Amino acid sequence: xxTSLILLILAIIGIAGYVAGARHAMALVGGVSSKLHxxxxxxxxxxxxxxxxxxxxxxxxxxxxxxxxxxSSVRGAFPExxxxxxxxxxxxxxxxxTSIARGMNALTRDEIARVENNPIELRTALGAKxxxxxxxPKPYMVKAAADLNTMTFVSRMLMTIVVLAASxxxxxxxxxxxxxxxxxxxxxxxVILGSLVVASSIAILTTVGIVASMLTEAAHFFAAIPAWxxxxxxxxxxxxxxAGSGGSEGQFGLIPLLxxxxxxxxxxxxxxxPIGLFSAIYMSEYASPKVRSVAKPLLEVLAGIPTxxxxxxxxxxxxxxxxxxxxxLNGLVTGDYSNFIQAQSVLTxxxxxxxxxxxxxxxxxxxxxxxxxxxxxxxxLGLGATxxxxxxxxxxxxxxxxxxxxxxxxxxxAVGETMIVVLAAxxxxxxxxxxFEPMTTVTxxxxxxxxxxxxxxxxxxxxxxxxxxxxxxxxxxxxxYALYIVRKxxxxxx
Amino acid sequence: xxxxxESAVEKALDQKMSDASHKMIGKDVSVYxxxxxxxxxxxxxxxxxxxxxxxxxxxxxxxxxxxxxxRMNDTIENCRVTGKxxxxxxxxxxxxxxxxxxxxxxxxxxxxxxxxxxxxxENISYGPRIHGLSKSKADMDQIVEASLQRAGLWTExxxxxxxxxxxxxxxxxxxxxxxxxxxxxxxxxxxxxxxxALDPIATAKVxxxxxxxxxNYTIVIVTHSMQQAARVSQRTAMFHLxxxxxxxxxxxxxTNPDDQRTQDYIMGRFG
Numbered sequence: 001x002x003t004s005l006i007l008l009i010l011a012i013i014g015i016a017g018y019v020a021g022a023r024h025a026m027a028l029v030g031g032v033s034s035k036l037h038x039x040x041x042x043x044x045x046x047x048x049x050x051x052x053x054x055x056x057x058x059x060x061x062x063x064x065x066x067x068x069x070x071x072s073s074v075r076g077a078f079p080e081x082x083x084x085x086x087x088x089x090x091x092x093x094x095x096x097x098t099s100i101a102r103g104m105n106a107l108t109r110d111e112i113a114r115v116e117n118n119p120i121e122l123r124t125a126l127g128a129k130x131x132x133x134x135x136x137p138k139p140y141m142v143k144a145a146a147d148l149n150t151m152t153f154v155s156r157m158l159m160t161i162v163v164l165a166a167s168x169x170x171x172x173x174x175x176x177x178x179x180x181x182x183x184x185x186x187x188x189x190x191v192i193l194g195s196l197v198v199a200s201s202i203a204i205l206t207t208v209g210i211v212a213s214m215l216t217e218a219a220h221f222f223a224a225i226p227a228w229x230x231x232x233x234x235x236x237x238x239x240x241x242x243a244g245s246g247g248s249e250g251q252f253g254l255i256p257l258l259x260x261x262x263x264x265x266x267x268x269x270x271x272x273x274p275i276g277l278f279s280a281i282y283m284s285e286y287a288s289p290k291v292r293s294v295a296k297p298l299l300e301v302l303a304g305i306p307t308x309x310x311x312x313x314x315x316x317x318x319x320x321x322x323x324x325x326x327x328x329l330n331g332l333v334t335g336d337y338s339n340f341i342q343a344q345s346v347l348t349x350x351x352x353x354x355x356x357x358x359x360x361x362x363x364x365x366x367x368x369x370x371x372x373x374x375x376x377x378x379x380x381l382g383l384g385a386t387x388x389x390x391x392x393x394x395x396x397x398x399x400x401x402x403x404x405x406x407x408x409x410x411x412x413x414a415v416g417e418t419m420i421v422v423l424a425a426x427x428x429x430x431x432x433x434x435x436f437e438p439m440t441t442v443t444x445x446x447x448x449x450x451x452x453x454x455x456x457x458x459x460x461x462x463x464x465x466x467x468x469x470x471x472x473x474x475x476x477x478x479x480x481y482a483l484y485i486v487r488k489x490x491x492x493x494x
Numbered sequence: 495x496x497x498x499x500e501s502a503v504e505k506a507l508d509q510k511m512s513d514a515s516h517k518m519i520g521k522d523v524s525v526y527x528x529x530x531x532x533x534x535x536x537x538x539x540x541x542x543x544x545x546x547x548x549x550x551x552x553x554x555x556x557x558x559x560x561x562x563x564x565r566m567n568d569t570i571e572n573c574r575v576t577g578k579x580x581x582x583x584x585x586x587x588x589x590x591x592x593x594x595x596x597x598x599x600x601x602x603x604x605x606x607x608x609x610x611x612x613x614x615x616e617n618i619s620y621g622p623r624i625h626g627l628s629k630s631k632a633d634m635d636q637i638v639e640a641s642l643q644r645a646g647l648w649t650e651x652x653x654x655x656x657x658x659x660x661x662x663x664x665x666x667x668x669x670x671x672x673x674x675x676x677x678x679x680x681x682x683x684x685x686x687x688x689x690x691a692l693d694p695i696a697t698a699k700v701x702x703x704x705x706x707x708x709x710n711y712t713i714v715i716v717t718h719s720m721q722q723a724a725r726v727s728q729r730t731a732m733f734h735l736x737x738x739x740x741x742x743x744x745x746x747x748x749t750n751p752d753d754q755r756t757q758d759y760i761m762g763r764f765g
Contacts, residue, residue, distance in 0.1 A: 289571065375608035379671065381569060383621040383678055384598030393620065398611050 021047030267350025276361025314424035547727035607667035645673035665696020
């Protein structure tokens with residue numbers, strides 16, 4: 001029986017258990033539901049939970065464990081000469097066995113009998129059924145494949161029986177427990193609480209897992225390249241090593257990338273902060289509700305545009321425009337019509353990224369400014385302060401910590417941005433300060449190092465993890481600091 | 495003044511009050527919040543150097559009327575005021591009146607203490623600074639000290655002028671707000687239930703302060719407490735359902751009111 005069918009049956013048992021449990025509870029008190037400890041639905045849910053949860057847990061453990069067990073027992077039965085081979089070659093053999101096993105399921109019994117002792121014919125027979133094999137199967141493989149199929153079949157049978165038995169048994173024992181004073185609600189709520197805990201721990205564990213994998217890979221990188229060369233190196237030149245050609249050690253200096261990241265982020269904030277803040281002040285303090293209800297969603301549409309779209313906006317429109325503008329300006333002033341702004345430059349990337357960040361700044365700051373208590377505004381206005389004095393001297397200072405927090409969060413977005421930079425600032429890792437020249441960022445180099453045909457053992461690819469963990473550390477610090485500031489600000493008014 | 499006894503001062507003030515000119519005159523004042531009418535043709539005059547209490551059940555329009563007196567209703571969307579209110583001889587809803595200047599002349603203290611999240615000194619100096627009332631640092635120090643003295647807060651906070659105003663207790667915060675209002679030398683001070691968020695001891699202090707401020711300012715106070723109205727005011731106005739029911743001397747109001755509804759409200763039969 002296949003897994004989805006089992007799940008379907010479990011669901012049916014669960015629903016039946018729910019109905020039966022609820023009815024049974026009602027019957028026990030003669031239809032007067034107020035005599036029950038919990039609402040009848042909770043008794044139903046209690047039965048359903050016992051019917052489904054343990055069975056599903058068994059099902060998933062089985063699904064994970066049985067292939068591991070089968071694989072190890074099949075490998076254990078390999079002939080001695082095969083066992084003597086390397087792990088990788090054994091892995092290949094096992095892969096072939098699973099393919100054969102899969103193919104044999106598609107063959108009729110007669111066909112199997114015919115090809116069983118003729119590996120070459122077997123290969124063509126399987127090929128005809130759409131199961132290609134990497135090489136000619138060896139005789140022991142056919143037997144192993146047959147064993148594999150038997151074991152898989154037995155395992156499936158057992159699993160179906162055990163899971164369904166667990167489901168029915170669980171439902172039945174839960175049903176037996178139902179009594180008028182039985183605290184079904186508390187039990188069910190405990191299960192709900194448990195599932196909430198599981199959901200949040202999945203999110204946390206995933207984060208931990210990602211960080212751990214980045215750390216281990218980065219550790220491999222730092223085993224090959226000294227940390228100080230990475231963190232303090234001023235030249236980025238990883239020199240893509242052709243496979244097998246040793247001795248082409250690259251230089252992995254983080255500094256040019258980090259400076260590029262910070263520089264482009266800084267230029268972006270230079271555009272985003274004033275515009276975003278001013279629009280937030282207008283939205284929260286001056287705009288009539290009508291204007292606000294139209295303008296705010298429109299502004300937030302900007303946040304919904306995929307960054308790649310901003311990227312080609314920069315590449316095809318803003319970049320060439322700035323380049324032509326600079327050559328015109330240069331021509332007017334000096335008569336020499338050469339452009340001093342490159343089409344791909346820090347300025348282009350910063351400008352477009354700034355536009356992307358405006359809605360973040362404005363929307364976050366707007367919320368924070370609106371959260372400043374009305375009483376403070378009234379107090380200031382009541383003293384004869386004008387609206388702008390009230391905003392400048394009372395509202396903004398009160399909102400300042402929150403706004404700083406919002407800006408830090410925005411900055412961490414700017415640091416992590418990739419697509420705009422790839423298209424607008426280029427990929428050249430250069431250490432320079434002219435905003436009209438191309439530069440590149442950490443994220444772009446991560447993409448660069450991980451695209452194409454690679455082996456995951458060379459420093460050229462492993463450096464991506466070191467870059468990733470650095471970037472992660474930067475944004476994490478920014479976010480933690482921002483949260484800390486925002487929280488501190490909240491305390492003031494509660 | 496020091497030569498005179500307490501009661502003599504009271505008597506002098508009462509004398510001044512009885513022939514006092516009307517500081518503010520409200521004529522046919524109506525207020526609409528959108529479609530809803532909150533005040534119906536209220537005619538109420540505020541006498542100079544007098545504490546006028548506005549009483550009435552919740553939602554009767556007393557706070558709305560109070561906020562008309564310095565045009566704080568302007569800050570509320572959809573709020574429309576008709577009729578005429580004058581301060582001395584100026585129509586405060588006139589096109590030519592600058593609302594900022596008006597609010598400097600008619601200060602306001604709110605229900606909940608709302609000190610700015612700044613230092614005590616900055617809370618007081620905020621008003622004088624935006625109105626350019628001081629020429630020098632020493633001048634400003636003088637204003638701050640005088641305002642805190644008058645609000646009876648000076649001895650309590652003089653050693654921590656540069657600590658945050660939000661760190662004071664509720665009663666101190668409210669007196670700080672009163673000091674803040676005094677600092678811009680207003681002619682009229684409006685108080686919207688200034689003691690409703692305070693404990694009895696802090697309330698007593700604020701009431702005492704209101705009593706003293708009467709000598710220099712005209713005060714209008716909204717209160718839910720009959721006892722408070724009786725204790726601090728000389729004139730009382732009773733509102734009900736957006737209408738002015740009765741306006742009279744406080745003594746008369748609480749002993750022998752003209753209107754049955756006032757009688758009922760004061761006796762606690764409704765509201």
